[in-house]
Amino acid sequence: MPVRHRGEGGALGQAAAAGRPYLWARLDRRPNKQAEKRFKQFLYSLEDCKEFIWNFEEDFKPVPDTWIPAKEVEFSNGNPLPDENGHMPGWVPVEKNSKQYCWHSSVVNYEAEIALVLKHHADPGLLEISPVPLAELLEQTLELIGTNINANPYGLGSRKQPVHLLVPHGAFEIKNPPTLNQNDILSWFEGCNEGKVEGIVWHCRDGCLIKLHRHHLGLCWPLAETYLNSQPVVVSFNRNDYDCDFGPKSLFHHFSNLDGQRFDRLKDIKFDG
Numbered sequence: 001m002p003v004r005h006r007g008e009g010g011a012l013g014q015a016a017a018a019g020r021p022y023l024w025a026r027l028d029r030r031p032n033k034q035a036e037k038r039f040k041q042f043l044y045s046l047e048d049c050k051e052f053i054w055n056f057e058e059d060f061k062p063v064p065d066t067w068i069p070a071k072e073v074e075f076s077n078g079n080p081l082p083d084e085n086g087h088m089p090g091w092v093p094v095e096k097n098s099k100q101y102c103w104h105s106s107v108v109n110y111e112a113e114i115a116l117v118l119k120h121h122a123d124p125g126l127l128e129i130s131p132v133p134l135a136e137l138l139e140q141t142l143e144l145i146g147t148n149i150n151a152n153p154y155g156l157g158s159r160k161q162p163v164h165l166l167v168p169h170g171a172f173e174i175k176n177p178p179t180l181n182q183n184d185i186l187s188w189f190e191g192c193n194e195g196k197v198e199g200i201v202w203h204c205r206d207g208c209l210i211k212l213h214r215h216h217l218g219l220c221w222p223l224a225e226t227y228l229n230s231q232p233v234v235v236s237f238n239r240n241d242y243d244c245d246f247g248p249k250s251l252f253h254h255f256s257n258l259d260g261q262r263f264d265r266l267k268d269i270k271f272d273g
Helices: 033-045 182-191 251-256
Strands: 002-005 008-014 021-026 090-093 114-120 127-133 142-146 164-168 199-203 209-213 233-235
Touching: 114 251, 127 251
Parallel strands: 002 142, 114 164, 127 233
Antiparallel strands: 002 008, 008 021, 021 090, 114 127, 142 164, 199 209
């Protein structure tokens, strides 16, 4: 289950060692400075008749032994092939209490095998924050949002009490999408409340995904007010459903204390103390 936000990412699949659902963070393997310089010189040379030759042993920065390439990465002679930008998309497992991926780690509890997820509530026009079994998220992609992610456009938490959540990709379907015309798309982003989002992803019939970010059209992000923050949200988290103790400082503990409470916007969620 890859979980992504822009600039960083993650995934939830089976952990090879434990054989249990596990959160994985996005980590692209990139070329070192010398290899990147050679690659750029090759691109600028416009020598289309030649193919750039990578040295897999020496050209790329080291990654943890637990790193695995993403599914879409192609292989040659047992080696993963870089994409057109010279990068190899991949994943590393997020360990409990990880310092490097602390915000990813804060939204999963491996003992209870659950994750904190933002999704639609059964009632139209209402959002819901609730724990979701990791097993239900396998092979899905998600976005990580929150206090320390990309300028926190949704106003979640604070520096003193960071709040982060997972959002399944495709969970928020656009009800009235613009036509595939640049002017119509611009008008939708600039003049429609539903258009106050970071971007659109078109899900094609052949399985391809096509992403359009506001920046591609010269539009700013983040916005002072976003579409996601224009909707009320309810917390559904009955701690009695789980046979484990959530740490007093964990997000799971704090959200379980808000079970049943409703807020006008995501940014209105506050924890006692």
